[in-house]
Amino acid sequence: MAYSDKVIEHYENPRNVGTFRAEPEVDASEVGTGLVGAPACGDVMRLEIRVKDGLIADARFKTFGCGSAIASSSLATEMIKGMTLDQAAQIKNTQIVQELNLPPVKIHCSVLAEDAVKAAIEDYKKKQASRATAPVRETQAAAPAATPEP
Amino acid sequence: MVAEATTAAAQRSITIPVPDGVRLPLFLDNHSTTAVDLRVVQAMLPFFTQHYGNAASRNHSFGWTAESAVDRARGQVAALLGGDAKEIVWTSGATEANNLAIKGAASFLRKQGNHIITVETEHKSVLDTCKRLQREGFEVTYLTPAKDGLVTPEQVTAAMTDKTILVTIMLANNEIGVVQPLAAIGAAIKAKNAKTLFHTDAVQGFGKVPFDVEKARVDLASVTAHKLYGPKGIGALWVRRKPRVRIDPIIDGGGHERGMRSGTLPVPLIVGFGKAAELAREEMAEEAVRLNALRDRLYKGLTSRLTETYVNGSLEHRLPGNLNISFAFVEGESLLMALKDVAVSSGSACTSASLEPSYVLRALGVGDELAHTSIRFGIGRFNTEAEIDYVIELVVVSVERLRALSPLWEMHQDGIDISSIQWTPH
Numbered sequence: 001m002a003y004s005d006k007v008i009e010h011y012e013n014p015r016n017v018g019t020f021r022a023e024p025e026v027d028a029s030e031v032g033t034g035l036v037g038a039p040a041c042g043d044v045m046r047l048e049i050r051v052k053d054g055l056i057a058d059a060r061f062k063t064f065g066c067g068s069a070i071a072s073s074s075l076a077t078e079m080i081k082g083m084t085l086d087q088a089a090q091i092k093n094t095q096i097v098q099e100l101n102l103p104p105v106k107i108h109c110s111v112l113a114e115d116a117v118k119a120a121i122e123d124y125k126k127k128q129a130s131r132a133t134a135p136v137r138e139t140q141a142a143a144p145a146a147t148p149e150p
Numbered sequence: 151m152v153a154e155a156t157t158a159a160a161q162r163s164i165t166i167p168v169p170d171g172v173r174l175p176l177f178l179d180n181h182s183t184t185a186v187d188l189r190v191v192q193a194m195l196p197f198f199t200q201h202y203g204n205a206a207s208r209n210h211s212f213g214w215t216a217e218s219a220v221d222r223a224r225g226q227v228a229a230l231l232g233g234d235a236k237e238i239v240w241t242s243g244a245t246e247a248n249n250l251a252i253k254g255a256a257s258f259l260r261k262q263g264n265h266i267i268t269v270e271t272e273h274k275s276v277l278d279t280c281k282r283l284q285r286e287g288f289e290v291t292y293l294t295p296a297k298d299g300l301v302t303p304e305q306v307t308a309a310m311t312d313k314t315i316l317v318t319i320m321l322a323n324n325e326i327g328v329v330q331p332l333a334a335i336g337a338a339i340k341a342k343n344a345k346t347l348f349h350t351d352a353v354q355g356f357g358k359v360p361f362d363v364e365k366a367r368v369d370l371a372s373v374t375a376h377k378l379y380g381p382k383g384i385g386a387l388w389v390r391r392k393p394r395v396r397i398d399p400i401i402d403g404g405g406h407e408r409g410m411r412s413g414t415l416p417v418p419l420i421v422g423f424g425k426a427a428e429l430a431r432e433e434m435a436e437e438a439v440r441l442n443a444l445r446d447r448l449y450k451g452l453t454s455r456l457t458e459t460y461v462n463g464s465l466e467h468r469l470p471g472n473l474n475i476s477f478a479f480v481e482g483e484s485l486l487m488a489l490k491d492v493a494v495s496s497g498s499a500c501t502s503a504s505l506e507p508s509y510v511l512r513a514l515g516v517g518d519e520l521a522h523t524s525i526r527f528g529i530g531r532f533n534t535e536a537e538i539d540y541v542i543e544l545v546v547v548s549v550e551r552l553r554a555l556s557p558l559w560e561m562h563q564d565g566i567d568i569s570s571i572q573w574t575p576h
Contacts, residue, residue: 003487011487012163017555038573039519039558042481042498042507046557062557066483066498070555112576 003067004101010071015078018060020048029131030057032124034116043069043109047076047116049088051124056080056088061116068106072096072113085121163488164551166544171536174491178541180377180471180530181324181354182495186422187379187531193425194381197418205415206406216417223424230427231352231371232362233388239407240415243385244353245275246400247372248318250387250411251349252279254397255316255370256288262345263313269293269301270513271328272320276351280318289313297515298464299328303338310339316347321366322355325497325510325526326463327472329359336367347395353377353385357430358438358469363388369395375419379531380426384419387411437531441470444529444538449473451542456549458562462497462511462524471529476520477545479559480552485525488548492541497524519568 003011020026030050037044043065050058059077063070075096080088093110096102102110168174177185197219205220207213224235241247256266268280270292280290291309295301306317317339322329332350339348349370355361356373363371374385389395389410403412430437453459458478474497477485482498497508498521507521516524525545529538553559558568 008487011484014555019560035557035571036574036576038575039522039568040517040573041575042483042518042522044557044573062555062560064479064556064558065481067487069481070484108576115576 006100007068007071007102010074010100011067014061014070014074016059016061016074019046019062020050020058020060026050029127032120032122032127034119034121034123036115036119037065037112039064042066043112045069045073045112045116047073047113047120049080049117049120049124051085054084056083056085065109065112066106068100068102069109069112071100072102072109073116075099076113076117080117085124088117089121091117162551164547166540166547169536169540171534172540176492176533176537176541178527178529178533178537179493179495180528180533181327181526182528183376183382184379184530185532186376186381187426187429189429190380190422190425194418194422197421201417203417205417206404216415220415220417220420223420223427226424226428226431227373227386228388230357230431231373231388232364233371234391237388237391239387239389239410240420241385241387241411242383243376244273244351244372244374245385246411247374247385247387248273248275248351249279250400251370251372251397252276252316252318253283253400254410255347255349255395256283257398258396259315259347263311263315264288265291265311265313265315267291267293267306267309267314267317269295269319271295271299271323271326271510272318273324273351273353276318276320294513295328298467299323299326299462299510299514300464300467301330301335303331303334306335307338307342310342310346312343314343314346316349318349318351320354321350321352321361322359322469323463323510324354325508326474326514327354327469328463329355329467329469331467332361332366332368336365340367354469357427357434358471360434363390370397375423375426378423378426378430381419381422384416384423386423438470441529441531441533444533444535445471445473445527447535448527448529448538448542449475451539452545455542455546460516460520462516463514471533473527473529474524475527476516476524477549478520478523479556479562480523480549482523482525484552485523485545485548488552489541489544492544494528495526497526498522 020031033048035046045063048060049056061073061077063073093114096110201215203212203216205216224238228235284290293301336348347369350368352371353374357378369390371388376382399410401412406412460476462474482496486496497511507518511521
């Protein structure tokens with residue numbers, strides 16, 4: 001299958017790759033992490049947002065998946081920067097499909113990217129809520145939404 | 151340890167200098183098909199415009215010339231599998247040959263029994279044919295191979311009943327290149343019930359590894375030209391004459407090929423198949439040594455520089471030139487994209503419409519997460535050492551780049567057991 005130029009462009013030059021955990025200047029309390037997908041299904045996306053003053057100031061991602069999955073998550077990090085949490089939660093996978101010209105067989109990649117954004121927002125909100133109730137406990141680095149069991 | 155911070159160098163795709171003598175795109179997918187050898191093309195050419203007669207025309211020289219060329223090719227193909235020229239039935243390819251063997255035998259032997267034995271790792275043209283027969287009332291046993299891809303003679307005979315009319319097991323697998331012990335399996339089948347027919351889809355191993363229908367005790371063998379540096383569109387079913395094996399045709403018509411396969415013979419393609427078989431017979435031993443060396447060079451080059459790589463299937467009982475290997479934490483299609491000027495294939499779901507990873511790797515018990523990261527390299531007659539060295543470099547750099555992009559690789563580096571995470575299948 002031939003890839004669209006935009007998918008290739010994001011695949012070759014992915015934006016915002018990495019993790020805030022590796023960036024000492026980022027306070028873990030500002031970060032929300034979404035980890036979606038499954039290795040057995042062939043794609044896993046981890047998308048992190050850094051929230052400042054109610055806006056998504058920055059984002060990071062890493063993706064295990066095909067070129068379209070990598071491109072979808074790369075594009076998603078670009079789209080949500082500067083948005084409020086509510087705006088980012090409104091992101092639709094169809095915008096990603098359109099922007100990247102994804103064929104039908106790759107639509108699930110865009111769905112996963114949308115899910116990753118939503119999961120990151122949820123994680124951030126949950127963290128804020130638990131900080132409000134038990135501020136002392138939440139000092140650790142951002143844990144992924146799906147955490148390893150002991 | 152937390153993975154390295156975002157660095158531009160780790161993200162961008164990297165271009166590897168192409169050495170002299172390496173031309174892109176580069177073909178390393180010789181299990182899917184092969185280039186036609188120029189010597190084969192030369193042999194075929196006169197049969198398009200000069201000797202274009204119908205091999206079934208009995209009353210003029212055009213027909214006689216065509217027929218004698220076809221008969222010569224029968225001998226060339228038969229010689230490569232240790233059979234007789236009269237036992238070759240031309241088909242359009244191996245899919246048709248497999249259909250003819252299995253459906254033809256099942257139809258002819260229906261009164262004797264309704265049980266067929268095959269293996270989960272067979273080609274779709276065998277599996278789907280068996281599935282159709284199941285819908286028509288036949289019973290099919292699908293044997294599960296061991297982790298190395300091999301089936302044992304004991305497994306086969308244990309599955310045999312007094313209703314078993316046919317066992318069909320491939321010579322070599324198209325994905326993992328594993329070569330089955332056909333001689334031992336054939337002997338075991340015949341010892342248990344001499345009447346049970348033994349068919350092999352010999353396509354991938356034909357002309358690549360020694361294969362002899364007498365030693366393997368097979369009754370039917372499917373072969374094709376285009377995996378053997380011959381043209382696409384021509385295959386053959388070898389049908390044993392002593393003792394005579396009878397099957398029903400699936401294509402009726404003018405009674406060509408002793409009534410087993412009607413249709414005008416594609417003489418140029420048949421001549422090409424014959425020439426390709428002749429070349430393989432002369433050069434196989436030498437070529438196998440060379441392809442094995444190239445495969446080992448690729449294997450060592452990749453595994454000495456990359457950790458967490460897993461060869462799928464037995465490395466010992468394997469076609470020369472085949473390497474099926476998983477690069478853990480790197481999804482196969484994304485790696486194919488990085489290798490865009492190198493033709494290889496992947497067991498990743500994303501390369502198929504079904505979104506399910508390779509059924510062959512599943513049958514071996516390879517987990518889906520590793521199956522998604524598998525790449526099949528198929529080295530062939532026209533590949534060179536310089537090409538292999540270039541591919542090693544390109545794969546190593548690409549896997550490293552994609553691992554830097556992979557959350558699973560990062561977790562693995564951090565000592566997190568991926569299987570302990572509650573994933574959300576989608």
